[in-house]
Amino acid sequence: MNSLEEIRRAIRSGEWTRPTAGLAPGILQANLVVLPKRYAYDFLLFCVRNPKPCPLIEVTDPGSPVPVKTAPKADLRTDVPRYRIYRNGELAREAFDITEEWTEDAVSFLIGCSxxxxxxxxxxxxxxxxxxxxxxxxxxxxxxxxxxxxxxxxxxxxxxxxxxxxxxxxxxxxxxxxxxxxxxxxxxxxxxxxxxxxxxxxxxxxxxxxxxxxxxxxxxxxxxPQAVAMESRPDWMITHAPGHMLITDTPLFWEQGGADSHAFSLTDKNGP
Amino acid sequence: MNSLEEIRRAIRSGEWTRPTAGLAPGILQANLVVLPKRYAYDFLLFCVRNPKPCPLIEVTDPGSPVPVKTAPKADLRTDVPRYRIYRNGELAREAFDITEEWTEDAVSFLIGCSxxxxxxxxxxxxxxxxxxxxxxxxxxxxxxxxxxxxxxxxxxxxxxxxxxxxxxxxxxxxxxxxxxxxxxxxxxxxxxxxxxxxxxxxxxxxxxxxxxxxxxxxxxxxxxPQAVAMESRPDWMITHAPGHMLITDTPLFWEQGGADSHAFSLTDKNGP
Known part of the structure; x- marks a missing residue:
């Protein structure tokens, strides 16, 4: 299992449910926090105010399971090997697929992973x-x-x-x-x-x-961010299980230098 | 008029209503966009997705006129020399003080200034x-x-x-x-x-x-960000008038290196 496509398929099908450390070396992995839209402003602002622990990679539009910028071929409902579903800040259960849990106002936050x-x-x-x-x-x-x-x-x-x-x-x-x-x-x-x-x-x-x-x-x-989200007890929240990250479609060193890594690239994305 | 206190007082009293270029050299100046809370999530996410044109310096809590992080001694209702008040994307009027316009759900976005x-x-x-x-x-x-x-x-x-x-x-x-x-x-x-x-x-x-x-x-x-906010026609928005910036309380080179300038400093703010 070497290519990103193969790894994605194995995770999506439920064949791979273990941690992602070492998988797809050179590809950016991300922490996932999914919240209903009513909590999204507070959590987005929390990440903006605390960029060192909560470096935002991408925020999806409400209801969209596709991170169009960093993982356009992924589906956030199926492509994390193991999820955690929290209710009122308590772990309710783990799952390998959250299609059933998904809502029209689910906002997903992808956060940098160490x-x-x-x-x-x-x-x-x-x-x-x-x-x-x-x-x-x-x-x-x-x-x-x-x-x-x-x-x-x-x-x-x-x-x-x-x-x-x-x-x-x-x-x-x-x-x-x-x-x-x-x-x-x-x-x-x-x-x-x-x-x-x-x-x-x-x-x-x-x-x-x-x-x-x-x-x-x-x-x-x-x-x-997960610890804070849990402490703050939103009534519904889904995260990846620790170590079971989203593997994005984005090479790790996608923009050399890092300081401007959140910048959009004129030539790649917005060019004429 | 040299010290930051004197400049702030002159602006607050309405004595200084001209552009701020060259005032308080070495102090960070900021663009201001004030929107009602109902637009704040979309605008915050817009800034996060477009960090090069819209580098966020600080976002205030709803109703608070004080940027506690970068300008704790300032009042956003009085400390910009000239404001612009927009209704439905059209310039309604300019003002030197927006105390009368201020609302309990006003969210202020401070954005880096060239x-x-x-x-x-x-x-x-x-x-x-x-x-x-x-x-x-x-x-x-x-x-x-x-x-x-x-x-x-x-x-x-x-x-x-x-x-x-x-x-x-x-x-x-x-x-x-x-x-x-x-x-x-x-x-x-x-x-x-x-x-x-x-x-x-x-x-x-x-x-x-x-x-x-x-x-x-x-x-x-x-x-x-101002051009985009105008095009998007929120029913109420206040900005600084071009060139008439908020002068913060923050030295320009507050964190050497820049890349981590949004990081909170353990020793200054969160230290034991």
Whole structure:
């Protein structure tokens, strides 16, 4: 199963229901949050006000299951391998297909995913500890509040990667160019300064060893928008199941440099 | 009249009603669009989908006249030197104070302004033709459609600066770091390629001479969101009058590098 078409077909048919890490390397993967239109303004504004944890890749028109910009061949009702359906902020059930749940006013938010993030570091020759160890990245719920927007509020969740000073500098340079997948770090060094008590006890994911001379480096984490959406208890919400991302139709390095990656391209899309 | 406090007071009292170009150098100035809440989702999504012409700096809560993030000491009802009030897409009147017009569901959008843009180029030693000539920058309405969102749709407006090849490269490098004030260029060279027939006949602003060896360079322009909002004919809308910007409380280079300028700063705002 190599081509994007084959992967898409396997996920759509329900044949592939496992996490998407490592699938379709070089293709942008995305977190999914689906909300009814009545919550969409507040959630959109929340993402705009908190771009580091919630970097928006695309927002669909109400009722449309097609992300026309980043995944025009995908159907959001079938093309995520595993969904979570929440009612009033509680997980109601998981599903492999949400066609039955879909509504005419469903608005889908695609948000940058850090799977693509680790690939950036590895490509630059920067070892990533949780990849070396074969575990999930350690994530911490900080006491730092995101900027609220309407009904949505909640704390910033961060991921942590231990790095040597030289790699810390290089990783900051590289990730700062990609605001669509969380951008540069939000903190470096003392975990207590951002309210983390014990690095060995992450709130999500797995702990990783920090070697002598290494500094913990913290990035805003894509778990934030789901955690915030859950805390805010909308009566209906669907997300991907953690790790089971939407694989878009968009190559990872679709616009070199990253800073303008949300810009529309005259030659590709709007040209004469 | 030098300090930000003095300028703010002069504008608020109605003493200063002229354009803000050159006022408070080093302070971010912003375009203003005020809409009732019922239009806010569509307009917010329009800005998110078209970040080059519509780089969002801040969106206020409904009814709040205070941009808490970028201009916490300002009042949007009094602190723009000259406003325009539109009804059904038509200019109804100008005003120096919109306190009487303000509503409980007014949502204000602050959008990056190119006054700050020219300062960036000049600071880097790049001559800017319309500044040299003492005229307004030439702006062109292209036939290139912005990505629509709900009721909002319309063409991309661009500004043009003629540059030598070396300055073109440097200006692209510099402006690309500042997506909040339109980012890098959208086109370089042949005006016909983006549907501009005659550079000597700009749709807004003034024509400027292009010297031998220079190449016209086009950037997305902050006139776009107002033009689009007008075309879409919301029944009520207030904007600043062209050139009469909101002067924020935010230093221009508030976050070095630009790419992360929308990021919240842990140390400044969310720190322990």
């Amino acid at each position: 799977f693509t993030f680790d690939a950036l570091l590895l490509n630059a020759g920067i070892p990533v500890r949780h990849v070396e160890e074969g575990v999930n990245v350690p994530m911490y719920r900080t006491p730092i509040p995101c900027e609220p927007a309407g009904m949505f509020r909640g704390p910033l969740v961060v991921s942590m990667r231990p790095l040597s000073p030289a790699n810390l500098i290089r990783a900051t340079e590289i990730t700062s160019r990609y605001p669509e997948i969380h951008g540069g770090p939000v903190h470096v060094g003392d975990p207590a300064a951002i309210g983390i008590r014990d690095l060995d006890q992450p709130d999500y994911g797995d702990p990783v060893p920090i070697r002598e001379g290494e500094i913990p480096v913290f990035w805003a984490c894509g778990v934030t | 006054f700050t843009f020219d300062a960036l180029l000049l600071n880097a030693g790049i001559p800017v033709r319309h500044v040299e000539e003492g005229v307004n920058v030439p702006m062109y309405r292209t036939p290139i459609p912005c990505e629509p969102a709900g009721m909002f749709r319309g063409p991309l407006v661009v500004s043009m600066r003629p540059l030598s090849p070396a300055n073109l490269i440097r200006a692209t490098e510099i402006t690309s770091r500042y997506p909040e004030i339109h980012g890098g260029p959208v086109h370089v060279g042949d005006p016909a390629a983006i549907g501009i027939r005659d550079l000597d006949q700009p749709d807004y602003g003034d024509p400027v001479p292009i010297r031998e060896g220079e190449i016209p360079v086009f950037w997305a322009c902050g006139v776009t």
